Amino acid sequence: MQLVVLLSVLATARAIVVPQVDSSGHFHSPVPADAVPQGKNITINGVLTYVSLPKGNFDPTTAVVLLTDVFGLPSPDNLILADQWAAAGFATYAPDYLNGDALPTDGNVTTWAVNHGEAQTTPPLLAVISALKSHGVKKLAATGYCFGGLYTTRLVQNNTITVGTMAHPSSLNVPTDFELVKAQSHVAIEINNAELDTGFTPALALETDTVLGDGQYLPGYFRRQFDGVGHGFAVRANVSDPVQVAAKQGAFDTSLAFIKAHLN
Numbered sequence: 001m002q003l004v005v006l007l008s009v010l011a012t013a014r015a016i017v018v019p020q021v022d023s024s025g026h027f028h029s030p031v032p033a034d035a036v037p038q039g040k041n042i043t044i045n046g047v048l049t050y051v052s053l054p055k056g057n058f059d060p061t062t063a064v065v066l067l068t069d070v071f072g073l074p075s076p077d078n079l080i081l082a083d084q085w086a087a088a089g090f091a092t093y094a095p096d097y098l099n100g101d102a103l104p105t106d107g108n109v110t111t112w113a114v115n116h117g118e119a120q121t122t123p124p125l126l127a128v129i130s131a132l133k134s135h136g137v138k139k140l141a142a143t144g145y146c147f148g149g150l151y152t153t154r155l156v157q158n159n160t161i162t163v164g165t166m167a168h169p170s171s172l173n174v175p176t177d178f179e180l181v182k183a184q185s186h187v188a189i190e191i192n193n194a195e196l197d198t199g200f201t202p203a204l205a206l207e208t209d210t211v212l213g214d215g216q217y218l219p220g221y222f223r224r225q226f227d228g229v230g231h232g233f234a235v236r237a238n239v240s241d242p243v244q245v246a247a248k249q250g251a252f253d254t255s256l257a258f259i260k261a262h263l264n
C-alpha cells in the first residue's frame with residue numbers, strides 16, 4: 001500500500017506540463033508577399049471557421065481540422081497552412097477556437113492563457129466538429145500546432161477523430177496525457193518536434209516514446225524530430241533559411257503521409 005502511494009507521488013512529481021512558449025521563442029517571418037489565402041471565413045454552428053477546399057473533386061466524407069497556434073486566424077501563416085492541406089486533397093477547416101481573441105504577436109502568452117483554457121476552447125472546437133459530422137464527414141483528421149497540440153491530444157484521447165497529428169505541442173502533460181492515450185484511445189497519433197523547442201523538448205519527446213513507442217501503442221505512433229529549428233517551425237519558416245524551409249515542409253509531408261496511411 002505504502003509502495004503504491006510512493007509510486008503515485010513519484011509519478012506525479014515527474015509529470016510535466018509543457019509550457020507555452022512566448023513570442024520570443026517563435027520563429028516569426030514575413031509571409032511571402034505573393035501568398036494570398038485561398039479559403040473563406042464561414043460561420044459553422046456559430047463559430048468563425050477558415051475553410052479551404054481542394055480545387056476540383058474531393059471526398060466530402062473526409063476532412064482535416066487544423067488546430068492553430070495561439071496566433072489563430074489573424075496570422076496569415078495559419079491560413080496558408082490550411083491551404084496547403086487543401087492543396088493536398090482535403091477539405092480543411094480551421095475553427096476560431098480562440099473566440100476572436102488570438103494572441104497578438106507582441107502579446108504576453110501567460111496573461112492571454114488565463115482566458116484560453118479548455119473550458120473556453122473546447123466548446124467552439126466541438127461545435128465545428130459536430131457540424132462536420134452531421135454534414136456527412138465520416139473520417140476526420142486533426143492536425144494541431146503548438147497550442148493545438150493539446151487539443152489534438154484531447155480529440156485522440158476522446159476517440160473523436162480518426163487520426164491525429166501535431167507539431168511542437170504545448171500545454172499538455174507528459175507523460176500523463178500520453179498514458180491516457182494509451183489507456184483509452186484507438187486513434188493513431190503522430191508528433192513532429194523540434195530540437196531547439198524549449199517547451200516540448202527532445203527530452204519530453206523521448207519520454208513520450210517510452211509510453212507510445214516501440215510498438216506499444218497498437219493504433220499507431222510515429223515521431224520525427226527536426227534538428228536546427230525551434231518551437232513553431234511547422235507553421236512559419238524564414239524563407240531565406242533553407243534549414244527552416246526544409247523542416248517546415250518535412251513536418252507537413254510527414255503528417256500528410258501519416259494521415260493518408262491512417263484515414264481509412
Ligand SMILES: *[C@@H]1O[C@H](CO)[C@@H](O)[C@H](O)[C@H]1NC(C)=O
Nearest residue numbers: 037039040041050073074075
Ligand atoms: C478570416 O478571419 C480572420 C480573423 O478575423 C482574418 O484575420 C482573416 O483575414 C480572414 N480571412 C479571410 C480570407 O477572410
Ligand SMILES: *[C@@H]1O[C@H](CO)[C@@H](O)[C@H](O)[C@H]1NC(C)=O
Nearest residue numbers: 022023107108109110111112
Ligand atoms: C507576462 O505576464 C506575466 C504576468 O501575467 C509576467 O509575470 C511576465 O513577466 C510577463 N512576460 C513578459 C515577457 O512580459
Ligand SMILES: *[C@@H]1O[C@H](CO)[C@@H](O)[C@H](O)[C@H]1NC(C)=O
Nearest residue numbers: 118122126151154155158160
Ligand atoms: C475530452 O474528454 C474529457 C473528459 O470527458 C473532457 O473533459 C474534455 O473536454 C474533452 N475534450 C475534447 C477536446 O473533446
Ligand SMILES: *[C@@H]1O[C@H](CO)[C@@H](O)[C@H](O)[C@H]1NC(C)=O
Nearest residue numbers: 028029030238239240241242
Ligand atoms: C532569415 O534568414 C536570413 C538568412 O539566415 C537572415 O539573414 C535573416 O535575418 C532572417 N530573418 C529573420 C526575420 O529572422
